Amino acid sequence: DAGVTQSPTHLIKTRGQQVTLRCSPKSGHDTVSWYQQALGQGPQFIFQYYEEEERQRGNFPDRFSGHQFPNYSSELNVNALLLGDSALYLCASSLGAGGVRDEQYFGPGTRLTVT
Amino acid sequence: ILNVEQSPQSLHVQEGDSTNFTCSFPSSNFYALHWYRWETAKSPEALFVMTLNGDEKKKGRISATLNTKEGYSYLYIKGSQPEDSATYLCAFKGGTSYGKLTFGQGTILTVHP
Numbered sequence: 001d002a003g004v005t006q007s008p009t010h011l012i013k014t015r016g017q018q019v020t021l022r023c024s025p026k027s028g029h030d031t032v033s034w035y036q037q038a039l040g041q042g043p044q045f046i047f048q049y050y051e052e053e054e055r056q057r058g059n060f061p062d063r064f065s066g067h068q069f070p071n072y073s074s075e076l077n078v079n080a081l082l083l084g085d086s087a088l089y090l091c092a093s094s095l096g097a098g099g100v101r102d103e104q105y106f107g108p109g110t111r112l113t114v115t
Numbered sequence: 116i117l118n119v120e121q122s123p124q125s126l127h128v129q130e131g132d133s134t135n136f137t138c139s140f141p142s143s144n145f146y147a148l149h150w151y152r153w154e155t156a157k158s159p160e161a162l163f164v165m166t167l168n169g170d171e172k173k174k175g176r177i178s179a180t181l182n183t184k185e186g187y188s189y190l191y192i193k194g195s196q197p198e199d200s201a202t203y204l205c206a207f208k209g210g211t212s213y214g215k216l217t218f219g220q221g222t223i224l225t226v227h228p
């Protein structure tokens with residue numbers, strides 16, 4: 001049973017460029033959440049996708065957008081990259097759209113460096 | 116703005132020592148508290164999901180307690196082993212945060228042989 005997978009593992013981009021990160025959820029999961037972890041901080045919630053729609057969003061600018069496909073995989077897009085976007089981007093999948101006990105299973109992350 | 120705080124930020128112990136660390140979270144609008152273990156170069160691994168005041172959970176040598184009225188959770192590791200070295204994260208889910216987890220900054224545990 002494949003867990004959550006993310007691609008690419010590492011990425012280097014230049015300021016002003018655009019980037020797309022990809023996530024495949026754990027088998028049987030239909031909900032994908034994205035988190036950003038900057039150095040020395042805990043992961044920060046970006047948004048969550050369920051049934052191909054963004055159903056909750058954290059405090060991130062519109063430069064951060066996403067998409068969920070019919071097979072439940074998801075993409076995170078960041079436009080007009082800033083140096084401060086350098087971080088580890090984590091994808092988490094879960095079953096259903098939240099609930100008290102839902103466990104979120106995390107992928108290994110994509111390390112984005114903006115120069 | 117939700118504040119989830121973990122202490123200490125880092126901890127060095129000797130193999131065989133028992134240790135514990137703290138997660139503080141808002142006491143209002145509580146829904147669930149998650150604990151994760153995150154080893155370097157791996158994915159964060161779920162340890163516990165705690166929902167009820169007074170909850171105690173155990174997984175091998177690791178256990179956790181929950182006090183929702185005062186807004187804290189303790190994670191205990193008994194007889195630490197070098198393979199316990201990792202970052203331990205807690206994450207709060209509030210009643211209105213559908214699916215969203217708010218994480219603390221983590222406690223980095225290093226167990227020396």
